[in-house]
Amino acid sequence: MSYKSDIEIAREAKKRPIQEIGDKIGIASEHLLPYGHDKAKVSQSFINSVQKNKNGKLILVTAINPTPAGEGKTTTTVGLGDGLNAIGKKAMVCIREASLGPNFGMKGGAAGGGYAQVVPMEDMNLHFTGDFHAITSAHSLLSAMLDNHIYWGNEADIDTRRVTWRRVVDMNDRSLRQITSSLGGVSNGFAREDGFDITVASEVMAILCLSKDLKDLEERLGSMIVAYRRDRSPVYARDIKAEGAMTVLLKDAMQPNLVQTLENNPAFVHGGPFANIAHGCNSVIATQTALKLSDYVVTEAGFGADLGAEKFMNIKCRKAGLAPDCVVLVATVRAMKMNGGIAKADLGGENVDAVKKGCANLGRHIGNLKSFGVPVVVAINHFVTDTEAEVQAVKDYVKSQGSEAIVSQHWEFGSKGSAELAKRVAEIADSGASQFAPLYPDDMPLFEKIERIAKGIYRADEVIADKKIRDQLKLWEEQGYGNLPVCMAKTQYSFSTDPSLRGAPTGHSVPVREVRLSAGAGFVVVVCGEIMTMPGLPRVPAAETIRLNDAGEIEGLF
Structure with a gap:
């Protein structure tokens, strides 16, 4: 049939x-x-x-x-x-x-x-x-204003080696994961390492989805950390006066x-x-x-x-x-x-x-x-x-x-x-049978929150994180971010960080490769295993069979 x-x-x-x-x-x-x-x-x-x-x-x-x-x-x-x-x-x-x-x-x-x-x-x-285009545009505006701020004298004293704000595009494009921007001479700014995530991984997307109104949205956008100074103090989007214009782009x-x-x-x-x-x-x-x-x-x-x-x-x-x-x-x-x-x-x-x-x-x-x-x-x-x-x-x-x-x-x-x-x-x-409660309290230390999820949900034996990552989490706690929840970035295909491990595995470890502070959205992103924040296309992408037919109708979307 x-x-x-x-x-x-x-x-x-x-x-x-x-x-x-x-x-x-x-x-x-x-x-x-x-x-x-x-x-x-x-x-x-x-x-x-x-x-x-x-x-x-x-x-x-x-x-x-x-x-x-x-x-x-x-x-x-x-x-x-x-x-x-x-x-x-x-x-x-x-x-x-x-x-x-x-x-x-x-x-x-x-x-x-x-x-x-x-x-x-x-x-x-x-x-x-057009929501995703608006998010991409707002994110890109902040990227442009950040580099422009550095170009015109860098009043916020940004350490260009410690710019954390990556660019975004709403497409799977692995070639953009790691790039060098501002090449081409003095008029193009200061060359630095850069990279792209997919738009849905943008902190702007997370903020839009967690904000209760436009005022809340603008405040959260201003609280995003975009870079650090040489003394390791954070530089926020509000320091380069970007949040107002970003909110305008996101109004609808x-x-x-x-x-x-x-x-x-x-x-x-x-x-x-x-x-x-x-x-x-x-x-x-x-x-x-x-x-x-x-x-x-x-x-x-x-x-x-x-x-x-x-x-x-x-x-x-x-x-x-x-x-x-x-x-x-x-x-x-x-x-x-x-x-x-x-x-x-x-x-x-x-x-x-x-x-x-x-x-x-x-x-x-x-x-x-x-x-x-x-x-x-x-x-x-x-x-x-x-x-x-x-x-x-x-x-x-x-x-x-x-x-x-x-x-x-x-x-x-x-x-x-x-x-x-x-x-x-x-x-x-x-x-009325639901007795809902989150898995961990706000005041639990960040690393313990990671362990609670890894051991309680994934059934891992341990979380592997080097001293640099543990120190970073402690620093964020000292800066007042310790009460934030953690957002685990890992493969969707397995309870473990190995996508080929199906079923209900035990006896595995959760390696933490990187942690990112999403101060505007209000959570700490914990990147585990080989997870990518910019996906790539498969060998045969769906795009190859998406077309308009003779009647002008779209075919191939699923």
Whole structure:
């Protein structure tokens, strides 16, 4: 049986005018800034007006470690949101925007899939409302002003050997990871080592996603450390007077984007920090606004629960005063088989033993999530090749872990396929069973926070960090940054820092290669293993098959 591609399904969607979607959740048309007919930004004045509303229930969707077999986390998020609406609940979806780099690389877009998608899919996965371009521009303005400040006399006494502010571009381009800038003589400035990260790794992105309003945004931007002086004292963005103009560039980008699912239910799509190199959640302003407008908000955290969910709990919830009422952990039979040692090419045949073997990864995630005091439901994202025996093996295993697993067929059937999952999730969210608490207190020393995550979530034996890194963490504590949470930058493919180590490994170490202070965003980035803050393209990038057809329609996006 052949199935339509995601983009074909999205193209056939019967979209409603965005004003009608706004009406569903009480946003009058005068509070929408339309971008065409099917997407709009929500005004800050409206957001301010609903702050006294009671909060709805917060449902987090996370997943096992990703495999090439695919887990469908965003698809499940959207399918669950549609399912809740279909059973009579007032629900909204909150997801991240897509980065151009992965779109043209190997990961694809971020709009869901099958009959559980957010539309317009093509716009969302390309330029959308220009938020990422605004972030790139604001970041680049600061880069330009920093070098310009040095060029015209360096009043802040910046040590050009200690400039920490790297440049960004929203594309996977490994050749830009390490560069030398300002070559070409006196008129071009002072030559120095430089480099690029991908836009979604920018501290500006993290700040946009954690700020509560424009005033908060400007203050955080000004607090970013861009360099150090010879006496090792920090130079902030405010020292070169960049934060005001950066805020102007980000004025519209701060407003959440309202779009719709294939079933015409409301969705906020806003912000998009990477989960392996940043905190991996959509914006606080979108999530908090959605909670004021609906009874249930379904949101997601990037990659596996060891990365996205950990950061959602320890960074986003801590900063925004949020607490999830229920966590949905997405798993697939195919991924269980891959974790059980089966090659991708051999996933089609039934193999219950491989499923059982691979369930160790799932069990580790269930235990980790429960350590935050939240109830966990496993959503088995159903594939047509799954057999009853394989599905039952997952259900039995999850039951042995003190949780429950529910098959969801939203990819194939939309809300009809997710109704059972929606009913159970709503019951749990309404039960008040969640006793959420972050994994560590604010006042724990930074290195101990790293150890708490490495040992408690990754099950590592030790954290390896040389004296230079430990001294740097101590210095930041002395400077008043010791109460910040830590943002672990590591591979998404494994609990360890070795991407090839599947399942639930123990006896491994977590090597810390570098630490970075994101003083504006309010966390310390801990770079582990070989993780890159600028990804590269694969041997055969998706861009090779993305094109316009004879009708002028986009093909190849996924």
